[in-house]
Every structure is written in C-alpha cells, then in structure tokens.
Amino acid sequence: MKHLLQYLILLLLGFSAFSETQAQQSISFQHFVGSQPLVLEDSIKNSNAEILVVRRFKYYVSNLVLIDAQGNRQIIPDSYYLINEAEPNSKKIILPNSNKNYSAIEFLLGVDSARNCSGIQTGVLDPMQGMFWTWNTGYVFAKLEGSSPSSSLPAHAFTYHIGGFRTGENVLKTIRLAIPGSSLPKDLQVKVDLNAWFSGNSSLLIAERPVCHSPGNLAMKIAANYAQMFSIIQP
C-alpha cells in the first residue's frame, strides 16, 4: 500500500516536472580554445603558441542575476553551479520559469565570501567536489589542469587552481554579458575561450609559471585574464 502510494506520488511529480522543462529556458556554456571547441586530452595550441593538453577544466558560476531592459534585477536565489567540461550536464544551467525578456545576465565567477566562511556546504559546494582548499579555508573558483611540453614540471604538468576571497587577494569576478537583441533565447549560448587564461589581460606562459596552488598575486593575475573568457554566441 505504502509503496503504491509513493509510486503514484512520484509519478505525478514526474509528470509535472516533465511538463515544466518544456517551457524552461537555459544557459549553456561552450568551451573553446580560440575557434576550436575544447576536447579534453586532445593536443591544442593556445594563443601564446604553447602546445597543451587539457585534462580538467572546472569553475563555479554563482549568484546569477537576470536583468531586463529597464534594469530590473531578478536574482536567482541560491544559485551555485559547478561547470565541468567532463560532465556535459553541468554545462547547462536551467533557469526558473519566467516569460520575461532579459537584456543581460550577471554572475559571479567563483563563490561569494559568505559561503567560504560558514562551515561545510552541500551539493555542488560540497568540499568533496575537489574545489576546496582544506588547509587554507576557501574554494578553488576555477581549475585548469593538463600537460604541456613547455612545462618543466614532472610529467610536463601544469595546474592552475585559482581562488581567494579575502581583502588583498580577492579574485571574485562579476561577469556581465549583454544579450543580443535584448531577448533571452530558449537556450542562451555562452562561449568560454580558454585562450583568455593565457592572454586575456597579460600574458601567462606555461613555460614560466606552470603552477598556481594558492591565493595571491599570481592567482589575481590569472583571474584578471580569465575574467575575459566569456562572450555570447549570436544565435
């Protein structure tokens, strides 16, 4: 009896969820190196003409805001997403139902300081996701790992773990992207260009700096670069 009831309830819930997704809008993150789509484990050349293989590419998108033509801000509550190249589903953010038109989106690249400071979080913010420094409390906001013949480290590895939320080492970046035609398409396509890591603001050579594992000056320099990796793909 109990099972039957639970089954029926689940079925009903399932139906309603299904019908909702039909009308839902979304944002999709598409990863590129220049004009080439990123493929993990494939050898590629970056904007500094260094050859590299990307093994891991992950970053937090949080505190999402939809902005309409009048400048009204609709804050999406509790919005934390971990975009991970290795998990296709993670690259699509489903937006709550809304019929409004928006002219821009805004989000934090990283995790706000409140969530860095209030103990262990759950879901995508669970330290189990491997995006957390256990010895120096705080989230890794973005991670890029792989190998490159330019790197002088064992196995020619490079690892960039970028984070830091305290004054003097804050790398939280607010990203604002205008939506072409001021009309949010059903699935907004955001291009994410890895080349920005290496040449967005200043040049980062894997040969010179193959590792960044803590908050500080290098992390701030790299974050100033990657803050420029986002753009909207015209439909």
Next chain:
Amino acid sequence: MRKTVILGLTAMALLVIISWMNAPKKPHPIAFSIPKGWPQPAYDFKSNPLTEEGFALGKKLFYDVRLSKDNSISCGTCHQQFAAFTTFDHPLSHGINNQQTTRNAPALQNLAWQTNFMADGGITHLDLQPLAPITAENEMAETLENVIAKIKSDKAYQTMFLSAYGDANINTQRVGKALSQFMLLMISSNSKYDKVMQGRDSFNLPEKLGYGIFQQKCASCHPAPLFTDNQYRNAGLSQDDVLKDLGRMRITNQPADSLKFKVPSLRNIALTAPYGHDGRFFALSNVFDHYRKQMVLGPTTDPQFNNRLPLSNFEIGQLKAFLNTLTDSVFIRDPRFSEPGAAAGPGNHGH
C-alpha cells in the same frame, strides 16, 4: 462522488499514519554550559544544535580508522585523551605509511572559543578542520568520496545518522558537524587552578608565587581563562631548515606575518610535551631556556621580547609549580571522550 471523497480521505489518513510511523524520534538536546566567568563561545551553536545522538555519532567518527586510506589511523590515533588529545611524547605525529606531520599536534580543548584552527590559523571553522587531516597525504590520505562511501555502507552509521539528523542522508557537512559536536564538548575547566579561582581549593606557596610571576611575565599572551589570546606571534623560534615553516605568512602572504604562530593554550601543559609548533622542545625547561637565552630576535619577533624574557632559576621553579595546577585530571579521564573499549594510558598506543 461521495465514494471518491471517502476514498480520498481514507488515503490521506493512511498517509498521515504511515508518515507518523516512519518519523524518527527527535534527537535529545544537550545544553552547552559555559564555565563560570568565561566569555561567550565563538562557535555558532544555532547552525549545529548539540544532541546526544549527534555527539555519539561524532565520537564514533573520531575513533574510526576507516577515515584513513588504509584503515589504520583515526583522529584519536594522533589526538590521545590521556595526553589532553595531543600525540603523547611525539614532536610530530605519524600519518599513514610511516609519514610524519609537519607540526606538533596541539591539545584539543575549549575549541568552542576558537575561531581559527591550526598553528597558522588557516582553517576558519571547526566543522572544516577534519577535512584537512582526512585528505592530507601525510596524515590519513583518504578522499572524501571514499570516506562517505565507507560510512554509507555501514548499517550502524545509517541508523546513527538517522537518529542524529532525522533522515538517513549522509554527506560531508553532516560528518563535519557531528565531529564538531564531539569536540565542542571537550571543555577543560576543572583544574586545580579553576578550583582555586572558585574558592574551592588553595595554592601552596610555590604555586602562589608562580601565579604572581605568570601574571607579570606570561599573561599578556597567555591570559586566563583560556590561557591564549588566540593571536599570532613570533616567540623567537628560529625557522627549522627542513620544515621551512613560515607560520601565519603561509596563509596571509604578508611578510609581516612571517614566523608568527598561534599562541597555544597552556591548559594541561604538563601533559602535552613536547612543545613548540614543531615539537622542538622536549620539556618545559627547554621552553624556559628558549625564552631566556636562545630566542632569535628577528624583524617579526614580538616587541614584548625585545630583551628576550629574563627568568631566574627560582622563577622557573615557581612557574613550573603554577603550570602544573593547569592539569585537568577530570578532563583526561572523562569517559564521554574515551576511545570505546580502550583503557586510558600510554601503554595501549603503539609508540
């Protein structure tokens, strides 16, 4: 029409009964009592209300070797009750595969009054502290995924999570909170010193003289009742050329914080040898000799030590007598914190 209404009502009534039968019993709250005259604790108990069930779960986790990769080391391996939860007689503790930690394990006591953890203050919340030893390659070397998987597959844990949290969901957050519940209740406030302050006991002459010297020469950094000001200071310990520990600067990147370490509490100090952030002082006499003779004065050494810390042999004798009054024998024998099935004593613990 009437039939469907009756049917619907019966179904609803059934649902209510089923959910009532399934509802776990409420956990039993534990009151956190602040010792008389102590400040308000820093820990936010609203975010993690103490309960008997949560405490019991935390205790099981604290003494569970499955938190380590090869199931050989628990928190209690390095934090031994009879040594006020330090590692008895070890400058550095042993992790898995014969590796060593890079710092001396501190006493675990009065953690509810602390906002930052580790000698460099790198961890800013007690709930987060366990993640560091669990994942450190030279300590327990386990992944959080594996720890959670091991716990999830254990029937006893499933029941304990259910009774502590009301549902059987097991995640990192709940593991951290349960461990905090266990550690938050480790309050050491029953030493002879405390009894003297409460008028229930009295110092003998050396203790009394030692207390006077302590007030004059030590209390500025090691103030009662916690016997630490929880600040980071350079007490003139030269940098070890193997460990190359920068202390607080490792966290802040500020040269002004170079070689500064958290001022340790002196409660239970007679039980927690060796001393210093890397355990370089074997006995209290080595600490005193450091303060009066060996201290290395550098750019970040605490200004209070401009002339080092002159101490006569007589003063050292009295200070030792006073420091012995900070031993809390109730705390180190309290069965609430004891490893299940083990008798307290050095003999039971490897080496």
